[in-house]
Amino acid sequence: MKIIFDKKLFKRHAPKNIQKVLSHHVDLIDGKEVSFEGNDRYGTVEYEHEKYGFILYPIYPDWCREEV
Numbered sequence: 001m002k003i004i005f006d007k008k009l010f011k012r013h014a015p016k017n018i019q020k021v022l023s024h025h026v027d028l029i030d031g032k033e034v035s036f037e038g039n040d041r042y043g044t045v046e047y048e049h050e051k052y053g054f055i056l057y058p059i060y061p062d063w064c065r066e067e068v
Contacts, residue, residue: 001066001067001068002033002067003033003034003035003036003043003061003064003065003066003067004031004032004033004034004065004066005029005030005031005032005033005034005045005059005063005064006031006063006064006065007027007030009062009063009064009065010022010026010063013060014060014063022056025054025056028047029045029047029056032045032047033045034059034064036061041058041061042057042058042059042060043058043059043060043061043064044056044057044058044059045057045059
């Protein structure tokens with residue numbers, strides 16, 4: 001099972017100030033796998049844009065969906 005970042009869930013659950021800060025990243029990470037390490041409550045998304053690598057943390061579980 002994979003945990004996937006979901007733009008629609010993010011827009012439904014994330015506070016408006018967080019949505020504003022991450023507005024340029026949301027389209028880039030929509031559909032990307034989120035890793036939750038150990039017992040960490042929050043996940044991480046790693047992605048590239050224009051040859052630069054990014055790690056986005058924290059990703060809240062209610063911004064994600066499960067994919068089989």
